[in-house]
Amino acid sequence: MDEVDVIVQDEGVETEHHRHMRAALELAIEAHSVGEVPVGCIFVYEPSGEIIGKGRNRTNESLNGTRHAEFEAIDMILSQEKYRTLAQDSSLNFWKDVALYVTIEPCVMCASALRQLGIGKVYFGAGNDRFGGNGSVFHIHKDDNLPHSTYFSEGGYYRSEAIMVLRKFYVGENTNAPEPKKKKHRVLKEEL
Numbered sequence: 001m002d003e004v005d006v007i008v009q010d011e012g013v014e015t016e017h018h019r020h021m022r023a024a025l026e027l028a029i030e031a032h033s034v035g036e037v038p039v040g041c042i043f044v045y046e047p048s049g050e051i052i053g054k055g056r057n058r059t060n061e062s063l064n065g066t067r068h069a070e071f072e073a074i075d076m077i078l079s080q081e082k083y084r085t086l087a088q089d090s091s092l093n094f095w096k097d098v099a100l101y102v103t104i105e106p107c108v109m110c111a112s113a114l115r116q117l118g119i120g121k122v123y124f125g126a127g128n129d130r131f132g133g134n135g136s137v138f139h140i141h142k143d144d145n146l147p148h149s150t151y152f153s154e155g156g157y158y159r160s161e162a163i164m165v166l167r168k169f170y171v172g173e174n175t176n177a178p179e180p181k182k183k184k185h186r187v188l189k190e191e192l
Contacts, residue, residue: 021123024040024125027042031069038165039068040054043101044098046097046120053073054072054076070100098121100123101157102123105134105135107128107131108138115148115151124154
């Protein structure tokens, strides 16, 4: 199995990707504060640079396992007349001009939905080694045997921060969570 495409950033370099991922991290922290699995995301319409959708996990609040951050944000986008009209016009290929920034690699369900939409790009913080659909477990984003267009995906933006928010949820406050598995060649960080 291939490794997830991970980027390496120079210390102190501030890019548009970092700004967008910080916004997604804020949503993940908000999710954590209400007892949700801390995943947050934003969708950016690249021609204008405008954030057109935001989401965070709401599976516990809604009692609906499909209410992942990506689906929440997609619903927000489609609730706006301007973007719903653009998305419905098949000649425009609206979603190809949209980039997703999400704190954790999209799961299989979300990666498949993003592919069906025809998303242009996905940037994520940390890989998802249990359910990842963009390289950690499955390669839904680039599998030529699947229908719909492939999409670009890259991980590693604020990876440590995304992991720390998840760790706080699973280890510190989720009393039903199993003990974390020891991973070869990894040191469990308690703080950044």
